[in-house]
Amino acid sequence: MDHLDTRTLQQLDAAHHLHPFNDNAALAKKGTRILTKGEGAYVWDAEGHKLLDAFAGLWCVNIGYGRKELGDAASRQMTQLAYYNSFFQCTTEPTILLAAKLAELTPGDLNHAFFTNSGSEANDTILRLVRHFWAVQDKPQKNIFIGRHNGYHGTTMAGASLGGMAGMHKQGGLPIPDIHHIDPPFWFADGGDLDPDEYGLVAARRLEAKILELGPDRVAAFIGEPIMGAIGVYIPPMTYWPEIERICRKYDVLLVADEVICGFGRTGEWFGSEYFGFMPDVMTLAKGITSGYIPLGAAMFNDRVAGVLADQGGELAHGCTYSGHPVCTAVALENIRILQEEKIVETCKADTAPYLARRWAELGEHRLVGEARIAGMVGALELVPDKGRRAFFDDRGTVGQLCRDKALANGLILRATYDAMLLSPPLIISRGQVDELFEKAWKALNETAAELGL
16 A cells, blocks of 8 residues: 655644643644554664664563564464454463463462453453452452552553552542552662662561551552553662562562563563562563563462452453453464573573673763663663762753653664653664664763753
């Protein structure tokens, strides 16, 4: 088919498409960037610019762009059976096989999958089914979820409520009842004179204080991302999550790990909970489960929770038309096959992630960077006005947007949250591409500092 020119596409987009997390009026004036092609770690826009995508789309294109095998898997399944539902005591073969594969991959006894279309829907599912889990055990009052301020668990009513983003809570009457939040673990801003390990324990014990404030008989679950991504890649000290787990076990509070970003190799382990050494009762999956090639999410439940739901829960009055969609699950299976057979996660852990960490630390030496934090293939550069102290720019966000635009002009995609430059490249990035990333990021930092007069 004939392709429309960029300006015509931008006009159509402005007239008919509402973009998420954008000022749509301002975007209409500026014009959207239209992406047309992807291969490996690169994407191309409609103007022919080649960009190193150091953000893997939206934390998700783990195996890189252009893998024909995933398209072939979708095509085969569409030709054989394009759709059937999981209602009416039915399912399909790839859906069964993916549930079994996830039970094999996820740690401990997380042996039971409920499929959704996204991470947001998986977190909605978790909220409902965990409350149901307690209710059928004659504890309906044990229905409070505790999350973290600035946590991100999606944008649905339940997902946005579980998350602690103040800007999201201003829209739509959020949070919904019986969801509370504690402060997140962010040593750079909050650690004071404590060393990171001491601070990790202090931050974790905020959960115990909140449980005691609300009453252990009221608190159903604690939910958290192993690494808080959207707010700026807050990587907790290694003491944090084991202490969170200890507290949850002490008060019989279910521990929910939202692995939408960390899952499927992002940290150099298959799951972030393995990286930090804790065992969740429930796990949220999406993004890397298909490398973003097709929408799919899943909620994983351990034997305890699933056993109660199966034996005492009766009919689960919850589901989606596309729960366990066979095309999506077939693509996920092929994606996982590639990750396993090509040993992509193992290569990250042993080779490319340590190399990336060294180069990222070099970027941390730049005069504009106050902290360079990284875990596996996810990191952030915290941009600061004074490298000698842990403090932010007065107008937070302006410098980050400036640096992001400088990077983009140099052919590098990084995300900016406030004044943190966020990193999450495809897991297949090579050492040579890491060097390219370093050079383009260093140039963007220099250009940003020069414009600021620093």
